[in-house]
Amino acid sequence: MTAPSPAEAPPRAAATEIIEDVACPFCGLLCDDLEIQRGPSRVTVRKNGCVKAVAGFERPPGDASPRIDGRPATLAEAVQAAARLIGAARLPLFGGLGTDVEGMRAVMALADRAGGVVDHGLSDGQYRNLEVLQTSGWFMSTLTETRNRADLVVIVGSDVNTMHPRFFERIVAAPEPMFLGPGQTRTVVFIGEGLDASAAKGGRIGEVISLPCPAAAVGEVIAAVRARLKGAPLGTDAVAGISLATIDDLAARCKAASYGVMVWAPPSLAYPTADLTVRVVSDLVKDLNLTTRFAGLALGGNEGAVSAAAVATWQSGFPMRVSYASGKPIYDSERYAATRLLAAGETDLLVWIASFTPELVPPPSRAPAIVLATPGMTLAATPRVLIPVGTPGLDHAGRLVRCDNVVSLPLKSLDRSTLPSVADVVASIELAL
Ligand code: SF4
Known part of the structure; x- marks a missing residue:
């Protein structure tokens, strides 16, 4: 079924207004320089919005009507129905978790009370990073450090x-980096095939080098660079189609950099050995720090993923995949992965939360579902309870943690609609338990 989208919720704004310095919640960068026009019936992006921002801010707010088993219901009725289902569930799974800091705090409290499991809809990507961080540590940069210091940026697959x-x-192409001298440029290297290098341009961009290779072989190329930096013979003329001379050239560039950064977006590394790619990148960065400054920069954080992991860590001590079934938080990154729990039929209720985009759909499941979603989401099956919720930074104020984990940004309310926040709905469900 398609979540209803007629009868728009009444906008609060009565007159057109220009709002500057708006933070965008539609990817983990949280750009905070957008200019938004708020009119009586819609919000439009005037400046500094990308295609994702325009799609997110300008999406119609849709129907604010909750549903129970596909039939219209009041919000109070839907909250009561959700509370009854959660109260009766043996192991409720709180998934998706596309929400802001306040929403995630409420989810953690409800999961604790209900004895449930929490896991984010994009955490498969996050775990490519977390397992490296947990087992061996890493050197990481931030968006600001990269902008101000990097003279070599390597985009990894x-x-x-x-x-x-x-x-x-x-x-990468910011015109006035704080620590690059006048006229100094940075080199950008793309490792992997099919990567869009078109945005690597501008006065601060020097050489742009593309090293196309199959996605799953990017780790091999990085490992070869690492081996050559150690002086090891490879016994071959090429690795994943990239010549030894090219690999040696990249190794030399890394060694000569004053501040190099390896950049990756975990959801892009979608192949079985992707965690090994992150590990070898991290190991190469460590090696380079013996003689120069080098760091990693993991992007990601879309759909509130970084915020969810941060709040879960503050509240439970663990980054995600935590179960409260025993009355205390138990962490197991394999056992409590949402996809595994659903596939194995080990959860008897899915509570799916997606307040940013309609693309974060619930995975196929035999378990009945409660869905708290931004209107317009296409669902494969009718959920037991559907509650349309507002988007942080659009329908209500909020807060998100940026992808580099060093700052959290406040999100303004643009008063697009009167849709309730995830935090309010989840807190109401907990009260009704
Ligand atoms: S979607 Fe991402 S890149 Fe685009 S404006 Fe929003 S935060 Fe910036």
Whole structure:
């Protein structure tokens, strides 16, 4: 079924207004320089919005009517129905988790009370990073450090321009880096095939080098660079189609850099050995720090993923995939993965939360579902309870943690609609338990 989208919720704004310095919640970069026009019936992006921002801000707010088993209901009725289902569930799974800090705090409290499991809809990508961080640690940069210091940026197997459309404009090609001298440029290297290099341009961009290779072989290329830096013979003329001379050239560039950064977006590394790619990148960065400054920069954080992991860590001590079934938080990154729990039929209720985009759909499941979603989401099956919710930074104020984990940004309310926040709905469900 398609979540209803007629009868728009009444907008609060009565007159056209220009709002500056708006933070965008539609990817983990959280660009905070957008200019938005708020009219009586819609919000439009006037300046500094990318294609994702325009799609997110200008999406119609849709129907604010909750549903129970597909039939219209009041919000109070839907909250009561959701509370009854959660109260009766043996192991409710709180998934998706596309929400802001306040929403996630409410989810953690409800999961604790209900004895449930929490896991984010994009955490498969996050775990490519977390397992490296947990087992061996890493050197990481921030967006600001990269913009101000990097003279070499290596894009590792990730289509950054699609996932984070303003990354090059705001970070890599920024015109006035604090610590690059006048006229000094930075080199950009793309490793992987099919990566969009078109945004690597501007006065601060020097050489742009593309090293196309199959996505799953990017880790091999990085491992070869690492081996050559150690002086090891490879016994071959090429690795994943990239000549040894080219690999040696990249190794030399890394060694000569004053501040190099390896950039990847975990959801782009979607192949079985992707965690090994992150590990070898991290190991190469460590090696380079023996003689120069080098760091990693993991992007991602779309759909509130970084905020969800941060709040879960504050509240439970663990980044995600936590179960409260025993009355205390138990962490297991394999056992409590949402996709595994659903496939194995080990959860008897899915509570799916997606307040940013209609693309974060619930996975196929035999378990009945409660869905708190931004209107317009196409669902494969009718949920037991559907509650349309507002988007943080659009329908209500909120807060998100940026993809580099070093700052959280406040999100303004643009008063687009009267849709309730995830935090309010989840807190009401907990009260009704
Ligand atoms: S790059 Fe990301 S945060 Fe920046 S405007 Fe686009 S979607 Fe929003």
